[in-house]
Amino acid sequence: MSALPGWRELPRGAVILEPGSSVRYKTASWRVLKPVIDQDKCVRCRICWTYCPEPAIVELDQPYTSRSGKAYKVMYAIDYDYCKGCGICAEECPVKAIAMVEEVR
Amino acid sequence: MSAFTIASIPREELLAPGHRMCQGCGAAIVMRHLLKALGKDIIIAHATGCVEVTTSLYPETAWRVPWIHVAFENAAAVASGIEAAVKALKRKGLMNPEKKVKVVAIGGDGGTVDIGLQALSGMLERGHNVLYVLYDNEAYMNTGIQRSGATPLYAWTTTTPAGKVWRGEWRRKKDIVGIVRAHGIPYVATVNFAYISDFYVKLRKASEIEGPTFIHAYAPCVPGWRYEPHLTVKIAKLAVQTGIWVNYEIDRGSFRVTTPVPKRLPVEEYLKTQGRFAHLMKEEVELIQKLVDEDVDYINKLAGSVVVGPVERK
């Protein structure tokens, strides 16, 4: 880690000039259980994405055709750098497409 | 205008991940959607508390909008000053007078119903064009779960322990919306993210109205309420279904319940999800039920019809 900046190097008032810079801090290590989305079961309802507190679920413009032949324009993917493993997504998924599995590191 | 649905929620994230709010934090869900609802053209004055400390660990921030950390008691005062400054800059030609900027104050329940109350009252009285958002997790969580004026009856906190003599909090939750409404401001509303469309519609309305507006947002807290983190949204929904939390608005004097509940669940269904109520005895649960029934009667009187129905036992 680089040395901490002295007060002369800090911007006036110690303001933070880079919006959203907390992305540099990964919260993955908080996780005990890990959510895994079954893309074939998922009906793209957006509920898990809506209720993730981090946010650690991303909505991708990625077409996908499920095993049963249903074509979707979007996909939901877990960002494992930030997911803290709270399990809200799995609890709220109306079709139980998210499993919470043990995290193995 | 078509109705707002879950599909209408903007994709862009204005709250960045990497913040240190707990696993399953309800306040984090409030902040994420508050930002999506209001968009980028805002300036936030944020009272200290859980959300403030966990989103701004120097030298990093989770905010993607202009955001000012203020003291515990003065979010409304700082927001008033920013609003006055924006006006002055526009008047002096130093800022595009056409540019729409909404000033938003955010405070926890401690920062709003207790220590920040006079700053809030002053802001409402002076009529600043500011939206004030109270995220209510019903105690001083950041400093270790001390009770606040918003802690509900019989809830355990570290300063209202539950044993033989003390039974948790012995005072009733302060009616902050009533206090705010009494200032005669144009818009006051309660929101609960389990009803996400209602949440967006109200935040946007409160932001668009000129003058002081107030939103009281329900925000479950995992360690403070003592429940497993995956239950945050379940508990939020139960709060509305049992009538302990009612979604309503007072829009320029006219009162409306926005989430009608034809049949209520017994309040016990809500209380038993949380460890902070685990010590309750039958009579205590019955008293809470009686008080909820009274509150619901009052709400129905204001609404002019039965919008929150009677309790139906399973």
Ligand SMILES: Cc1ncc(C[n+]2csc(CCOP(=O)(O)OP(=O)(O)O)c2C)c(N)n1
């Ligand atoms: C004048 C003053 N007194 C006490 C504190 C310590 N303090 C910081 S946050 C906080 C509690 C915040 O409670 P609340 O507003 O409910 O927000 P929460 O942490 O629950 O989200 C306290 C007591 C302070 N910062 N300033």
Ligand code: SF4
């Ligand atoms: S487990 Fe929690 S943090 Fe992880 S993706 Fe699901 S809702 Fe988000």
Ligand code: SF4
């Ligand atoms: S909640 Fe379930 S069905 Fe809905 S988008 Fe998420 S994984 Fe898919």
Ligand code: SF4
């Ligand atoms: S203590 Fe409660 S309000 Fe604070 S970050 Fe944790 S869950 Fe959120």
Ligand SMILES: [Mg+2]
């Ligand atoms: Mg609080």
